Amino acid sequence: MDLDCQACGACCHGDDGWIPVDGRDDPPAPALASHLVLLRHGALTRRSLRMVNGACAALVKQGARATCSIYDVRPSTCRALEAGSPECLAARRARDIR
Ligand code: SF4
Numbered sequence: 001m002d003l004d005c006q007a008c009g010a011c012c013h014g015d016d017g018w019i020p021v022d023g024r025d026d027p028p029a030p031a032l033a034s035h036l037v038l039l040r041h042g043a044l045t046r047r048s049l050r051m052v053n054g055a056c057a058a059l060v061k062q063g064a065r066a067t068c069s070i071y072d073v074r075p076s077t078c079r080a081l082e083a084g085s086p087e088c089l090a091a092r093r094a095r096d097i098r
C-alpha cells in the first residue's frame with residue numbers, strides 16, 4: 001500500500017501529550033524545538049509536541065487533508081508510526097481518509 005503521509009496527517013491528532021518527544025531527538029532541531037512544550041503530571045515532567053485544537057501545532061491543514069511543516073525533523077515518535085501499519089490505517093479510518 002502506497003500512502004502519502006504528507007497528504008494525510010491523520011495520526012497527528014490527539015490530546016495534550018499525545019506525541020511525546022524523548023532524548024532520541026536531542027538536541028532538537030530549531031524547527032522541532034519551536035513546537036515543544038513541557039507538561040507536568042504531578043512530580044513528572046514530559047516533553048511533547050504542542051497541540052492546538054486537537055492537532056499537532058506543526059500540522060498545516062489543507063481542506064480535509066494536512067501536511068507536516070517539520071517533516072524532515074519530525075521526532076522519533078512520529079517516525080516510529082509506519083505508514084500502512086494497523087495504527088496508521090485506524091487513524092485514517094477515524095478521520096475518513098481512504
Ligand atoms: S503514518 Fe499513516 S496516518 Fe500517519 S500521516 Fe502517514 S499515512 Fe497518515
Ligand code: SF4
Pocket residue numbers: 009011012019049056057058059060067068069070071074075078
Ligand atoms: S511533527 Fe509532523 S508528523 Fe509529527 S505529529 Fe506533528 S505534524 Fe504529525
